[in-house]
Amino acid sequence: MTTKVHFYSYFKELTDCAETQVELADGSTIEQLYTELIRRFPKLAAMNHSTLIAVGVEYQGRSYVLQAGDEVSLFPPVQGG
Amino acid sequence: MTTKVHFYSYFKELTDCAETQVELADGSTIEQLYTELIRRFPKLAAMNHSTLIAVGVEYQGRSYVLQAGDEVSLFPPVQGG
């Protein structure tokens, strides 16, 4: 299963990347995706506790099981206003 | 001592009067003025607990001792906005 991942705000600078794709076994969770992303982009590791994760337009927790076609977004705390 | 008294809002209708003058002994309090006003305008009596009293532009209590030249205003609870 291929999962598309988007980065926002300074996560794009940490990863030098706005968008990437990760190959995962069916039934993988966001936690597993996140582990792979940290391997690929080690600077994300320091942000572990302040990383927000959405699937599509909804926030999801680390135990969420990814479905085919899910687009995942990773970003730091929001700051609108 | 002559004290000028102003009425506002529906107190003008209760008294049929916007302004009156009361002759009082020197050293009289607002309480004494109020007693005289109720004698003159009996409909004010029913408003006793919701009457606000100002001397000039400041609120004053019933024990305030009136000075020569004081102008007193009586009115119901305020309702700005």
Place this chain on the structure above:
Amino acid sequence: MKRELTISTEVIDEAKLVAGRTMSQGMGAAIYFAGVVRAAEGKEIIKAIDYEAFEVMARHQFGKIFDDVEKRWPIESVRLVHRIGVVAVNEASLWVEVIAPHRGEAFAACQFIIEEMKRVVPIWKKPVV
């Protein structure tokens, strides 16, 4: 703290007031409250409210409220307009602007001004049926 108080029979031109805002570069929040005459006062349907003010005392009491605001919060500016005379349904009788560094104090000060006004400023309403 800058303060501007208007008590007037003229229609409150909110758009013009907003367009005339000045705000220094340290300020981050502007709050506006417009109080508008409603068609129903209790169960009665009304056409307007006739506002009466004991104006010299109203100005003095507003001044004391603004003094309190200045003591409590780092507000840069308050502008307040209260209309008197007949104000038709759907027209504003009260307009308040508070400018502050942050929204917390702007909201707090704006609500304080309105609550205090309703407690001490000698202005009264009479429904016009």
Place this chain on the structure above:
Amino acid sequence: MKRELTISTEVIDEAKLVAGRTMSQGMGAAIYFAGVVRAAEGKEIIKAIDYEAFEVMARHQFGKIFDDVEKRWPIESVRLVHRIGVVAVNEASLWVEVIAPHRGEAFAACQFIIEEMKRVVPIWKKPVV
């Protein structure tokens, strides 16, 4: 509840937005909040803030906040404008209007919208020095 959400790079014309207000005859309170870019972010002096949004998610999350507002308070209308891109110091990045029968619910809903926005709506700031 009427709702109008704008996320745009254009300057927020507050006077025009206020002039375009519609309000039914049962409504007595209109609250406005304008969030304005300050010259100092922390100790740094800045020229502007560059706002980035994950727009489709931002619209969805604002929609959920408006749903919550509608459940909690008898609000007639919410209009919200968030500017994105480079917003200069002294310009508004956020504008919120809440129209309600009384001021209590208008103030409460307006503050709730801003607090929830700062918690869940994916918009980020980057200072421009």
